[in-house]
Amino acid sequence: MKTTIDDIARLAQVGRGTVSRVLNNHPAVSDETRARVLAVIEQLNYSPNFSARHMRTESSNLVGFVTDEVTTTPYAVDMIRGAQEALWQQGKMMLVVSAGYDSETTRSSMEMLLQRRVEGLVYAAMFHRMVELPAQLMRVPVVLANCFAGDYSLPSVVPDEIAGGYNATRALLERGHRRIAFINLGDPWDGRLPPLAAAQGRLEGYRQALAESGMAFDPSLVRYTDQSPKDNSNITRAMLQLSDPPTAFFCGNDRTAMGCYSGLAAMGLRIPHDVAVVGFDNLTVMAETMYPALTTVQLPHYAMGKWAADYLMTLQDQPHPPIQYKIDCPLVLRESI
């Protein structure tokens, strides 16, 4: 004999609607009642037929999450977590696909997600960049995280790179530094892709903070690294040979800051006593382990994932004009400034 919702309601001494709310993870059920209903469900080994319910309600309660890559920026996984926790609040679950940079895989991934009748899609890029997405995506609402469409035709959430550059520079100015070097991120693709949104925005923030303090922008204090440890270290040492050398380094990411530390150590300089250093990204596993621990700027991966999922849910009720939402990149103060 197949167990029904009525059997559960009777044994748990609740109404049919309460069982349904528990099954749908609806918040308006007391913890005690929920526990009682779940105990009966487990006792009866009951598993509701979700497929049947989807047929009736036309709602799959599934959302697709597609990423280009998840391995190069380890904390980008926080985007997955942010989106998942936001959807969880609304009783939705997330189908995750990492499609890589290959457009054919991206296309077939999305096709599979649409076949599952996902209610919408979050497309997340692992570094802040422009993306072009297959047209088939447009059958359901889409929100972009850490990326944007070239024509801004889709809603997106990105880091406020300008604010991040400003926050880093401002923290150094407040500690009395007047000669602040900026080792910015060079283009590792050697011109084959557009300039990095991160590099452009952070430079703008650096300039804004200097201007606000009435200081002239000195181009000799800005250098671009090819992002190799050797280049990061060499640039640091070269800039300290300037006739009016910097007393602080703002580094384009935490890896650059590690190379900067090496360069300073090789010259016998102490951090922060002789020279201050600020990074960018807040790869905590690295920043907390550096010695001294690195003051850096947070890339808001968790917040971007959460915003994208929350916004996606609002798009189901009514369409909105596409917006680009920027999330602040706050300073994470440790011991290097």
Added chain:
Amino acid sequence: MKTTIDDIARLAQVGRGTVSRVLNNHPAVSDETRARVLAVIEQLNYSPNFSARHMRTESSNLVGFVTDEVTTTPYAVDMIRGAQEALWQQGKMMLVVSAGYDSETTRSSMEMLLQRRVEGLVYAAMFHRMVELPAQLMRVPVVLANCFAGDYSLPSVVPDEIAGGYNATRALLERGHRRIAFINLGDPWDGRLPPLAAAQGRLEGYRQALAESGMAFDPSLVRYTDQSPKDNSNITRAMLQLSDPPTAFFCGNDRTAMGCYSGLAAMGLRIPHDVAVVGFDNLTVMAETMYPALTTVQLPHYAMGKWAADYLMTLQDQPHPPIQYKIDCPLVLRESI
């Protein structure tokens, strides 16, 4: 008029079965045919009703992936990628839930996955440990990744920690080192949890490699770190004060190796000229950035995720006795030895 599979077959000039195989992502379709069918599907804006299909076939083609945490060990996300790519090959998709360490959230996450009629579950832990899982899990096949059940009642895949410890020590012995310090991972929970599987296995591997070379085990060369940067650095310096100091350090993880680098730099010692260093984990973002680049041991996250998903699929055809499969942790040679 609703589009049907017959409409697509006619326009794409293929049989009904071919359309079905393309929709199911079956490999036995040529790229050219697949592209033609997909083009028609897009043109007609067709989306097959998967819910209806599930009702008929009793197969959801969904697998659940539950993690305790994804944030502390950044490369653990490679487990998600490994599992997803393996399932993708079989036309399955993955519902990902990070449930944290809270047993109630884990329980309700799994309940939701079972309601979706997942065909099986992978439970992945972010560090190698024993887990206790809710009984409700056992309604579908389960495979554990990077963890194991206390009574070994579930199949699991874990890193071969002994092989990892052996590989690290062996590499140093082969380069002529005879005094090899081992900074092992201390128990950050201060006895509230069982000893770390990683620490036990790696010590065993260290001892095996020494014994194989006919060398006595010297307890004064093994120390346990509380995993803080300060302790890592201090232990390094203290061991170099021994009357017969080590010429090489095997560090329990890459973060420990960073602290070891700091300790060596503070004493004016060069790596690898004066002292060799090997880490464990292969957090590439960190190991490649350290100066010199860190030789370390790979934690096989991608391979564990892939194995767990592949093995889960075999469990659907027929039940197997639970096994524990161990995956090698190979040396990743860079510049620090």
